[in-house]
Amino acid sequence: MAASIRTCYRARSTFNSVHLLKLKLKNDSLRCVPLYVSSKRDLFVASPAQKLNVKNGNIILPFTSQRCTQRSFLTSIRLHTTQEGVKDEAEDDYHSIIKDTERGKGPADVHEFQAETRKLLDIVAKSLYSEKEVFIRELISNSSDAIEKLRYYQLTGAEVGDQVGPLEIHIATNDDKKTFTIQDTGVGLTKEELIDNLGTIARSGSKAFLDQLSEKASAGDVKSNLIGQFGVGFYSTFMVGDKVDVYTKSFKPGSAAYKWSSDGSGKYEITDAEGVDRGTKIVIHLKGDCYQFAKEEVIKEIVKKYSNFVGVPIFLNGKRANIIQALWTMDPKDVTPDMHEEFYRFIGNVYDKPRYHLHYKTDAPLNIRALFYVPEYKPTMFDMSRETEVGVSLYSRKVLILARANHVLPKWLRFVKGVVDSEDIPLNLSRELLQDSALIRKLRQVLTTRLLKFFSEQAKKDPINYMSFYEDYGLFFREGIVTTGEQEVREDIAKLLRFESSKLEKGQFTSLEEYAQRMKAGERNIYFLSAPSRQLAETSPYFEALKKRDIEVLFLYEPYDELVLMNLGQFDRKNLKSIENELYEDKENTDTVDEKDEKSLKQSEAEDLKVWLKSVLLNKVNNIKITKRLESHPCVITVMEMGSARHFLRTTLADKSQDERLRLLQPTLELNPSHPLVVKLFQLKGSDPELATLLAEQLYDNAMINAGLIDDPRLGMSRLQSLLERAFAKI
Numbered sequence: 051m052a053a054s055i056r057t058c059y060r061a062r063s064t065f066n067s068v069h070l071l072k073l074k075l076k077n078d079s080l081r082c083v084p085l086y087v088s089s090k091r092d093l094f095v096a097s098p099a100q101k102l103n104v105k106n107g108n109i110i111l112p113f114t115s116q117r118c119t120q121r122s123f124l125t126s127i128r129l130h131t132t133q134e135g136v137k138d139e140a141e142d143d144y145h146s147i148i149k150d151t152e153r154g155k156g157p158a159d160v161h162e163f164q165a166e167t168r169k170l171l172d173i174v175a176k177s178l179y180s181e182k183e184v185f186i187r188e189l190i191s192n193s194s195d196a197i198e199k200l201r202y203y204q205l206t207g208a209e210v211g212d213q214v215g216p217l218e219i220h221i222a223t224n225d226d227k228k229t230f231t232i233q234d235t236g237v238g239l240t241k242e243e244l245i246d247n248l249g250t251i252a253r254s255g256s257k258a259f260l261d262q263l264s265e266k267a268s269a270g271d272v273k274s275n276l277i278g279q280f281g282v283g284f285y286s287t288f289m290v291g292d293k294v295d296v297y298t299k300s301f302k303p304g305s306a307a308y309k310w311s312s313d314g315s316g317k318y319e320i321t322d323a324e325g326v327d328r329g330t331k332i333v334i335h336l337k338g339d340c341y342q343f344a345k346e347e348v349i350k351e352i353v354k355k356y357s358n359f360v361g362v363p364i365f366l367n368g369k370r371a372n373i374i375q376a377l378w379t380m381d382p383k384d385v386t387p388d389m390h391e392e393f394y395r396f397i398g399n400v401y402d403k404p405r406y407h408l409h410y411k412t413d414a415p416l417n418i419r420a421l422f423y424v425p426e427y428k429p430t431m432f433d434m435s436r437e438t439e440v441g442v443s444l445y446s447r448k449v450l451i452l453a454r455a456n457h458v459l460p461k462w463l464r465f466v467k468g469v470v471d472s473e474d475i476p477l478n479l480s481r482e483l484l485q486d487s488a489l490i491r492k493l494r495q496v497l498t499t500r501l502l503k504f505f506s507e508q509a510k511k512d513p514i515n516y517m518s519f520y521e522d523y524g525l526f527f528r529e530g531i532v533t534t535g536e537q538e539v540r541e542d543i544a545k546l547l548r549f550e551s552s553k554l555e556k557g558q559f560t561s562l563e564e565y566a567q568r569m570k571a572g573e574r575n576i577y578f579l580s581a582p583s584r585q586l587a588e589t590s591p592y593f594e595a596l597k598k599r600d601i602e603v604l605f606l607y608e609p610y611d612e613l614v615l616m617n618l619g620q621f622d623r624k625n626l627k628s629i630e631n632e633l634y635e636d637k638e639n640t641d642t643v644d645e646k647d648e649k650s651l652k653q654s655e656a657e658d659l660k661v662w663l664k665s666v667l668l669n670k671v672n673n674i675k676i677t678k679r680l681e682s683h684p685c686v687i688t689v690m691e692m693g694s695a696r697h698f699l700r701t702t703l704a705d706k707s708q709d710e711r712l713r714l715l716q717p718t719l720e721l722n723p724s725h726p727l728v729v730k731l732f733q734l735k736g737s738d739p740e741l742a743t744l745l746a747e748q749l750y751d752n753a754m755i756n757a758g759l760i761d762d763p764r765l766g767m768s769r770l771q772s773l774l775e776r777a778f779a780k781i
């Protein structure tokens with residue numbers, strides 16, 4: 051869709067250098083908002099059409115650029131629809147360079163294909179490969195290369211012979227003659243180049259194909275698959291054609307034109323030609339079972355599939371066929387938010403907006419042009435699944451190599467959508483090679499590092515926005531940490547994690563890096579505590595036990611966070627340590643009472659109580675100790691590697707009996723000898739052993755619940771009831 055401009059003139063000037071331009075449109079097809087306006091030299095000089103006043107086929111445009119008053123500027127104004135960057139040709143505007151003027155003349159020069167090429171052609175021609183359409187991708191890619199080369203020569207000041215038309219690729223289908231034609235205005239070929247390039251195999255893909263063939267059994271299906279994997283370039287035309295004519299004229303000044311022709315058997319012929327423009331035209335006379343490639347609708351879909359982002363305009367039967375610009379190759383400052391939005395929707399096949407975009411261009415260590423988006427929407431269960439493919443497509447020189455290229459980013463970054471284009475990637479890289487290629491590994495490493503840096507920058511730039519992203523997508527970071535091998539990368543991902551902390555207000559979040567910066571000199575551990583909520587974390591006996599030491603503790607409210615930090619082990623050469631483990635390993639815990647504390651049991655009483663408790667709790671505890679670290683809590687359970695133990699209980703030990711679980715856990719019960727309940731317990735064990743037993747068991751259960759080692763407290767309900775009954779009976 052496009053709108054044409056009939057006239058364009060300056061409506062009036064206003065204050066503040068705002069100029070109003072009035073565009074009179076040729077048709078009233080302007081309902082296709084949003085629109086962009088551009089001039090030949092400056093792309094996108096005005097904002098989307100929502101702000102434009104469209105009335106009776108006129109648009110009034112506000113411009114702040116002084117240049118817009120110049121006449122040359124006015125005549126160069128163009129309208130674009132947002133998604134497409136389409137010029138202002140009306141839909142029925144026909145533009146084609148394909149004519150029927152080319153003819154061979156004079157005697158034919160017959161050549162034999164090189165032996166290897168013959169072998170290749172023989173296989174290709176007989177191939178049953180089902181996705182024959184790849185020949186279109188190969189031809190478009192060749193044409194696009196030829197045009198890119200010419201553009202390069204023009205830019206570097208080389209002498210270019212015939213200056214024909216714009217740099218374009220044209221495709222024509224002829225359903226009557228059953229032909230497929232592709233023509234470009236690129237560098238073309240000299241006679242020597244025709245012989246060298248179309249008679250022998252220079253192409254890496256074709257070579258690899260042949261190498262693989264000699265290694266593998268020559269079963270038909272193996273061949274077919276290999277064609278798909280490697281792509282056989284120009285020769286793929288013989289999968290669909292029983293005769294191929296190439297008309298070509300090199301860009302080199304004074305070059306003659308030639309016709310190259312072959313039926314794909316052992317020979318090809320070259321004749322002089324006339325009526326040929328600079329560039330190359332290839333006419334494929336289709337085989338009987340490939341007539342579908344003479345149909346416009348079929349080709350349109352294929353071009354869309356493989357070449358929508360080819361930087362060169364592609365026309366199919368006179369109509370523009372690749373409508374999306376290769377945004378990633380543009381200068382980032384020329385790409386407006388609306389263009390990003392449209393592009394994101396197109397590639398992501400979604401309808402929301404991107405919340406972040408990263409436009410990344412580099413030439414070292416690899417050539418990369420990448421455009422990444424993070425969706426605005428919350429990930430669904432489907433997105434979370436590791437079965438979901440990565441949302442990034444891989445291009446080489448704007449030609450699609452693989453949509454949803456799984457190895458270009460690590461699996462955990464599958465929520466990122468976008469495009470990666472690298473000239474260093476050979477066009478024919480197969481899926482299998484993609485997996486093991488050192489090049490792809492390098493690409494993945496560079497891109498991962500860049501994305502991590504980008505997320506870190508976003509966190510600093512706009513923490514509120516980042517937190518909302520983190521809440522939606524943070525789970526992927528945790529997955530990244532546990533599924534990544536290199537500790538350095540794991541720590542880079544960990545920089546993106548956020549937690550509440552004992553040193554910060556509720557609702558304030560901190561990173562591991564910030565925690566490390568606040569650490570006192572000599573301190574080697576970053577402490578954390580897993581608890582369902584802040585309140586439970588702050589009132590936890592473990593937190594209380596370490597409170598006196600005034601250490602900062604990160605609060606982890608999601609059970610998997612604890613596993614992630616345990617798995618990470620270290621951050622910035624500091625140990626990540628659960629405070630439960632710290633407590634378990636605490637050497638200062640001497641198993642003695644504070645003799646000066648009048649409220650406390652005496653050492654001998656405490657020892658007495660320990661013996662009695664052991665007889666009551668039997669193998670529910672492995673050890674009973676006295677602790678001076680608790681204040682408000684009567685007791686606490688410590689277990690070696692509490693976090694792992696909890697996880698173990700929920701998974702491997704889930705169906706084991708309680709006895710078996712406890713035997714494996716080997717819990718230690720630490721008693722607070724100053725706590726009124728513990729003092730009371732000591733007294734009761736003599737005066738009312740039955741009530742004392744109930745109390746002891748309840749205290750034990752409470753400690754286990756606090757430790758997260760008993761998930762369902764309802765199991766202890768009936769005991770709690772009898773305990774209350776007995777306690778109240780005493781009143």
Ligand SMILES: Nc1ncnc2c1ncn2[C@@H]1O[C@H](COP(=O)(O)OP(=O)(O)OP(=O)(O)O)[C@@H](O)[C@H]1O
Pocket residue numbers: 188192193196234236237238239247248252253254255282283284285329330476477478
């Ligand atoms: N449209 C074209 N214009 C100019 N030269 C072409 C064109 N098509 C093919 N050629 C020449 O023919 C050669 C062989 O093409 P083919 O598709 O078999 O392999 P290739 O494109 O070189 O392979 P690769 O993509 O792996 O580099 C090209 O390298 C190029 O020199």
